[in-house]
Amino acid sequence: MRTISLYLVFFWLFLNSGRAQSFLPEEEKSIIENARKLLNTEYLQNLEILTHYEVNQPFDALRPQLQGFIKSAFRDADVQIFNEFREPLGTLTTVEEYIKDYHIFAKRKPIVNTLDWSKARFQLKQTSDKKPFLNVYILKKMQGSTGKILNQEHLVECRVQFDYNEKLKSFYGFKIAGITKVQDYPKESATDVQTVVAAKKNDLFAVLDTLTAQLKANSSTSPEELVLERFTYKKCGINDALSDQVFAALNSCIQRRMNVSVQSVAGDKNVFPIIRGWYEDAENQLVMHMELVDSRTGKVFQQLSNAELPLRWLEEQQIPLKPQNYQNVKxxxxxxxxITSVTPQSALKLEIRTDRGRTGVEYWAGQSMILEAKANRPCHVRLLYRLADGTQTLLENDFVIKPGQENQLVRIAPEASFICSAPYGTEYLLAYASEEPFCALPTVPNREGYFRQEGEYQIFVGSLSAFNTLMKCAKNSVIAEDHLQITTREGKTDK
Structure with missing residues (x-):
């Protein structure tokens, strides 16, 4: 008689007197792996962004990410999930209410959510109209630094709906239909440990967890806090789907493995060590590079690399390796x-920054951007913003840093709002400072370039090099320069 493994039993269970559809062993593994991917990637990593990386942002500023989170992970916005912040314990709310409650109770302190897959159990059932779904029973842990309410562990049931094409023998449309707190594992549930463990050895999270473990093992000190910068393809600075997953997963690995708090680059990173890195492709493998850097001196304490993840994993996840328009951005x-001048002999120094820092800067549709400038002397500042479609707009023609404002961040145009809107992509902020007033900018059409008025904006017509020459025109002053790269994003969509 053929032996039936334990984990196949759950495929023969009943719901509403309807027998759950049976699948071949490989199909069963595919269902479990797709559910695991949904919960790890679309749910857990997006939750990490909203409750950790964006901890300092007001709730309204998070709406684009929140809408993307709901769209990518949940059946719809009305799905009810277990809310640890509500009494009585076990109360269900919408995802939006959950994130709101987090901001109220966490008081802008980061929390870490983890799912313990080593003890996960599964049930395959079907609705009364014969549509299959998978119940995943898993320990959800929440850890924070603001008291008992943010340090909890609960067994939850994650209901994952999906569609099945019987003719093509394929599964698609995996979405979370609910997350509820349960007291214990159902007796009829079973564990497919082999599938889960095998999958974890060959995914992005496993690679980053390995790098984090090596980082911890090789560290002579144990800092209480670290700054995590965005990893991007070949240091291009373009935030995309892959850099999102790397950031969220690494954020979780660092806190879980090293027991440290991860700070945003938008804060004062001159106090804490920095973890930075990049990834690239080599011989059909994804190569991940990581560095631990002294923020004060720039000295690299550690350099680590990992090339264990095949590029086919990205193809299976439908995640592009290279960002869109990578070559054009380069x-x-x-x-x-x-065209950026290096003038170490200049006594005037200029630094421009956003409210989201200087590296890995990212804004989503509808979010406002705050700009600040710091100079070591009183000066005049000009700013140009280059949009993703190549449009070059003059943001500030003559912003003045006054005596008494030296060596401090001064908000540029505090009465104005810079709102992220289309077109979206890779954009640039170019800044110039002069101790004397700049030359007037040309407004009459000519070959070298000129500015024309379009509504409220002054648009430069001409090449970036020509613009750079015009912007740096000052009679008797050496120009100080700075620039930032910014990623603007419309929002997340279904894959």
Missing amino acids: VVQDTIRQ
């Missing part, structure tokens, strides 16, 4: 690098 980056 051309602009090279141009800016060539």
